[in-house]
Amino acid sequence: AVVSTQSTGAYDIAASGAPVSWVTPLGLPCVQPYTKEKRQVVKTPLQDISTSSPVPSMDVNRRKQSTAFPPNFVHSLDSTHMLMTAIKCYQEGVPFAAVHDSFWTLPCHVTRMNAILREQFALMYSYDVLKKLKESFEKSNPDVEFNPLPENGALDINSVKDSEYFFS
Secondary structure (H helix, E strand, O other), X not given: OHHHHHHHHHHHHHHOOOOOEEEOOOOOEEEOOOEOEEEEEEEOOOOEXXXXXXXOOOOEOHHHXXXXXXXXXXXXXXXXXXXXXXXXXXXXXXXXXXXXOEEEOOHHHHHHHHHHHHHHHHHHOOOOHHHHHHHHHHHHXXXXXXXXXXXXXXXXXXXXXXXXXXXX
């Protein structure tokens, strides 16, 4: 239900002529750059080559805006969690390295980094991320009517702090 709501909202924003944009929990603005592409075929003696290039002044690509938004939004939340974890590790003197969703530290710091990962995750999701997203959509797109969000579940986000397999 959440992905369907997000995709519908993204499509509605794109249908209004605007690119989909949002702000991560750390305040980083994100804007999807997907516009319709100008296609051109170049004929050569050996073959025809089809090229396409986005043209910034052209209309937004509604389909791409809609289908790309859910994974892009989730990636922005994952990267926010990674950055929050990196900052906290730095503050505590815990060596930290990461590539995408793989986080590393020295063996003597693994226990503390695992706790930091859980603490920062719980902190990030301690407020209603989807509600904030919808509010920002409504504020920046006042002429678009958005569907209501699905009901929140009963998960206590702080329970991840005690989860053995939260991150491994």
